[in-house]
Amino acid sequence: MKRILSIQSHVVFGCAGNSAAVFPMRRLGMEVWPINTVQFSNHTQYAAGWQGMAMPAGHIRALCEGLSNIEVLAHCDAVLSGYLGSAEQGDEILAVVAAVKATNPAAIYFCDPVMGHPEKGCIVAPGVTRFLTEKALPAADIMAPNLLELETLCDVHLTDLAQTRAAAHQLLARGVKMVLVKHLGRAAREPGRFEMLLATPEGDYLIDRPLYEFARQPVGVGDLISALMLANLQAGYDAVSAFERTNAAVDTVLLHTWQADAYELQLIAAQEAFASPMIKARAERLA
16 A cells, blocks of 8 residues: 655645545555644635635654654655645745655656636635745656646747647756646647647657536546545556546536536446556657
């Protein structure tokens, strides 16, 4: 059994951050240790607002010291980071990654570089974006940006697939071993589909799934994608198979959510797809 330390946001109600990631990874057979960077009543895109707080400085470090004291931190196989409540939390995460790798050199750091989307109501604290571009990027083994985040990481504007591939390879050239672009958006080859790009030193792969017409787009899809990709890799699937399984499982979750006319991701209803996804789309290797 693989052990994943998942450090990201938590919502009491709904599915975002660890609340979207922990259950699917456990359903895939992972032992998951969640640490919350913030605790909110609900995600921040509700019109009525939200309540809660970012965890204070030192919180992540103290919890990981506790794990080290009981001699389990050395058995961690992967660290997953997502939404940060402050740039200082990022520095604490990198210290944890270094401590994990010092005792387990095979451990990996999967960075989901959440930079926010102000027009949708998702805002990150000052300094977080700079931390991700200047500190997290050089330390990450795998990065999973969306198109806007990839543009920020590479300081470019992307409008098509060729440009997006080139930007992903900029990250590979800086030491990242795998890049998953979670939503190509305006750079997609087929705008009417939800497309994702996987870039590796061995080749690039494109996959898609249907776009469902939601009255309100569900939140937490990116968190779910990152969690499932990491869990599938840790389960022993190669990169392309993990990519296909992740796409299929996320499609099932979105279909259940759309059929239920729900705003929050229907993770419980779709849980069988995490362990046994029905793969309808295969990844296309790009020339």
